[in-house]
Amino acid sequence: MDNIAGKKSSLTWVLHLSVLALVLLWIFPTVGLLVSSFRTTDQIRSSGWWAALFPAVQNETLRSADPDESRVLRDDGLYMVSGNLYVVDGAVDTPEDVVAEISVWGTSSRNIDAYVPGDTADLGDGETMTVEANGDYVWIGNDAQISGRGQRVFVTAESPPEFTLQNYRNVLFDPDNREGMTRAFFNTLTVTIPATIIPILIAAFAAYALAWMEFPGRALLIAAIVALLVVPLQLALIPLLSLHNSIGIGKGYLGVWLAHTGFGLPLAIYLLRNYMVGLPRDIIECAKVDGATDFQIFTKIILPLSFPALASFAIFQFLWTWNDLLVAMVFLIDSSGETTVMTRQIVELLGTRGGDWEILATSAFVSIAVPLVVFFTMQRYLVRGLLAGSVK
Amino acid sequence: MNPALQGLVTIIVGVGGCVAYFYFSNQILDKVLFPPRGPNAGRNINRAEAIRPWLFLFPAMAALGLYLAYPVFETIRLSVTDRDLGGAFVGGANYAQMFQEDKFWEAVRNNLLWLLVVPAMATAFGLLAAQLTDRIGWGNIAKSLIFMPMAISFVGAAVIFKLIYDARPEDVAQIGVLNAIYLQLGGDSPITWLTVPFWNNFFLMIVLIWIQTGFAMVILSAALRGIPEETVEAAIVDGANPFQIFFKIKVPQIAGTIVVVWTTITIVVLKVFDIVFAMTNGQWETQVLANYMYDKLFRSNDWGVGSASAMIIMLMVTPILVWNVYNARKEMR
Numbered sequence A: 001m002d003n004i005a006g007k008k009s010s011l012t013w014v015l016h017l018s019v020l021a022l023v024l025l026w027i028f029p030t031v032g033l034l035v036s037s038f039r040t041t042d043q044i045r046s047s048g049w050w051a052a053l054f055p056a057v058q059n060e061t062l063r064s065a066d067p068d069e070s071r072v073l074r075d076d077g078l079y080m081v082s083g084n085l086y087v088v089d090g091a092v093d094t095p096e097d098v099v100a101e102i103s104v105w106g107t108s109s110r111n112i113d114a115y116v117p118g119d120t121a122d123l124g125d126g127e128t129m130t131v132e133a134n135g136d137y138v139w140i141g142n143d144a145q146i147s148g149r150g151q152r153v154f155v156t157a158e159s160p161p162e163f164t165l166q167n168y169r170n171v172l173f174d175p176d177n178r179e180g181m182t183r184a185f186f187n188t189l190t191v192t193i194p195a196t197i198i199p200i201l202i203a204a205f206a207a208y209a210l211a212w213m214e215f216p217g218r219a220l221l222i223a224a225i226v227a228l229l230v231v232p233l234q235l236a237l238i239p240l241l242s243l244h245n246s247i248g249i250g251k252g253y254l255g256v257w258l259a260h261t262g263f264g265l266p267l268a269i270y271l272l273r274n275y276m277v278g279l280p281r282d283i284i285e286c287a288k289v290d291g292a293t294d295f296q297i298f299t300k301i302i303l304p305l306s307f308p309a310l311a312s313f314a315i316f317q318f319l320w321t322w323n324d325l326l327v328a329m330v331f332l333i334d335s336s337g338e339t340t341v342m343t344r345q346i347v348e349l350l351g352t353r354g355g356d357w358e359i360l361a362t363s364a365f366v367s368i369a370v371p372l373v374v375f376f377t378m379q380r381y382l383v384r385g386l387l388a389g390s391v392k
Numbered sequence B: 001m002n003p004a005l006q007g008l009v010t011i012i013v014g015v016g017g018c019v020a021y022f023y024f025s026n027q028i029l030d031k032v033l034f035p036p037r038g039p040n041a042g043r044n045i046n047r048a049e050a051i052r053p054w055l056f057l058f059p060a061m062a063a064l065g066l067y068l069a070y071p072v073f074e075t076i077r078l079s080v081t082d083r084d085l086g087g088a089f090v091g092g093a094n095y096a097q098m099f100q101e102d103k104f105w106e107a108v109r110n111n112l113l114w115l116l117v118v119p120a121m122a123t124a125f126g127l128l129a130a131q132l133t134d135r136i137g138w139g140n141i142a143k144s145l146i147f148m149p150m151a152i153s154f155v156g157a158a159v160i161f162k163l164i165y166d167a168r169p170e171d172v173a174q175i176g177v178l179n180a181i182y183l184q185l186g187g188d189s190p191i192t193w194l195t196v197p198f199w200n201n202f203f204l205m206i207v208l209i210w211i212q213t214g215f216a217m218v219i220l221s222a223a224l225r226g227i228p229e230e231t232v233e234a235a236i237v238d239g240a241n242p243f244q245i246f247f248k249i250k251v252p253q254i255a256g257t258i259v260v261v262w263t264t265i266t267i268v269v270l271k272v273f274d275i276v277f278a279m280t281n282g283q284w285e286t287q288v289l290a291n292y293m294y295d296k297l298f299r300s301n302d303w304g305v306g307s308a309s310a311m312i313i314m315l316m317v318t319p320i321l322v323w324n325v326y327n328a329r330k331e332m333r
Helices: A012-037 A041-046 A049-053 A085-089 A166-173 A182-212 A218-230 A233-246 A253-277 A281-289 A294-305 A307-323 A326-331 A342-352 A357-377 A379-389 B003-033 B041-079 B093-099 B102-133 B139-151 B154-165 B177-184 B199-225 B229-237 B242-253 B255-270 B274-279 B289-299 B303-332
Strands: A056-063 A079-084 A101-106 A120-122 A128-131 A136-141 A152-159
Touching: A012 A049, A012 A357, A012 B102, A012 B139, A012 B154, A012 B199, A041 A357, A056 A085, A079 A085, A128 A152, A166 A182, A166 A357, A182 A218, A182 A253, A182 A294, A182 A307, A182 A342, A182 A357, A182 B003, A182 B041, A218 A253, A218 B041, A218 B303, A233 A253, A233 A326, A233 B041, A233 B289, A233 B303, A253 A307, A253 A326, A253 A379, A253 B003, A253 B041, A281 A294, A294 A307, A294 B003, A294 B041, A307 A357, A307 A379, A307 B154, A326 A342, A326 B289, A342 A357, A342 B154, A342 B274, A357 A379, A357 B139, A357 B154, A379 B139, A379 B199, B003 B041, B041 B303, B093 B102, B093 B303, B102 B139, B102 B199, B102 B242, B102 B255, B102 B289, B102 B303, B139 B199, B154 B177, B154 B199, B154 B274, B199 B255, B199 B274, B229 B242, B242 B255, B255 B303, B274 B289, B289 B303
Parallel strands: none
Antiparallel strands: A056 A152, A079 A136, A101 A152, A120 A128, A128 A136
């Protein structure tokens, strides 16, 4: 449209770049969390997550094997220790596994870049040390020199980006981990599924009545639904908690399901009514002429046709109940903590493990992974629901 | 009982109960109470038709009444009574006590700040994103990535942004992006952003702006698509530049939608709780009303003041509530 007058806008590439910048800015925070969840504790502590995307240059102090145990006597009367610095360090099992590449090394802390790989360092009185790029070393000297502790080697090495699944193993599959997310994950699922399914049917019947049945007070009821859409659920906390306590539900799953059902209904009725009103009048009147009852019209015609709206609401309610913290804290989680949900667990971890980003990032990602999958697979319905649900 | 099993039973009972209720209540109405035959067939049909809507509405009305309407009135009652005095009427004492607390005024000030900044910024960014992505080939991918934070919980977003705001001692590498950039740009020492009074509010607001921009973008993008092409064509023929087209032709035509987006985000802002609760818990002068209320209700166990502050939130929502109802009624006519 902008180039309708025959000239292609010269700003096109600026447009593309600014969109790219905006998108990068928006996904940057989430990418940070995702990358962090795949890094080891040491990596997270020693550098920012953005450094993980590039080869890391690290200064390390390594040590050769204990000479008293592993030295061998050579034909020329000198002793020799050989092996791989990284294997001795325990970083890898065999020299073939070494991924780091040593760029410079030294044997004194004051001169850590004295030699390049392949050089032979003269340690005085005929004692020598040779280090290769992959950490293989040969250390030669006389009986007195090759004894005591292993020779220290200061290396500067470049290692390629490295990621680990260990954090996920700890957070999800370690049965001994009291702070693990497995239980909270299943608790969240237990809250979410009934809280998503139950309101749909109740709302669908009401929406049908409000859309296609004539009765006095209908307009007033619709206005009331629109009003209830914005009533802050904060108002409901204490009255409903007292109510639950007095009728014996107390804190628990039943209470949280009922609460989510109640809080989700205005949006559900509103969305579904708006959709059902738009269905063609002919179909319904034809069915009535053919003798169908309202109940039959609803179950056989309206419900199947309303599938897109039902899906929209289901996604909304799913995201909302999955991500909810307040309702779960008030109506579900008791002092035993057995029924904690993921959001609550993460808030607790923020308090107790504030600096341990490998745990925090992994736990947070476990909790946002499911909504993200739902989001990307069902985005169409979500957008449609948003467009129908905003009061125009 | 195992919670998963309990959940399954609840689904079956809930859904089955609903179906059974609707089916049998309709059956009873048609077969027992007002059968459409016999001497009064015509009258019976009319009566059944008058009652049937209420059968359809009853479960929803009961749930809404109990879970949303009743609490509003109960909260009003609680806000003018004192629980320690056995629920005696105390008039405005709870409100008076609340108005004397500094924390309350801090929360009000911050809420107003949030109200000014977040809807404006989220709508502006949403409009920008909607306009920019409108006519480029990969616009849909860009939109879906900007929209993505909508699916992330406030708590998840709090963790994400806490990592960005993280501060480490001066002598070690910074792992928070903000401090890394700050030091790179010549800052002296890392700053713990969330503890800097006043400005930390904005660092919390960024989280909500980040989440809500996608929502604004989706709605506004649809509105932009709905603008009649002729108006834009006419402007181009008249020699308008892209900025004039955007601000003088497009924006006025979607003004109604902008208001809708603005008010919807305003409602979200008024209820904002999780972000503050998870990131600062109202410390360092970041208190907001919803968190203040939670503090009063569940930490101090002061139902009177807690309900009073809930009423303040309700009061702030009311203008939008009235506006929405007014518009909805206008549309139905």
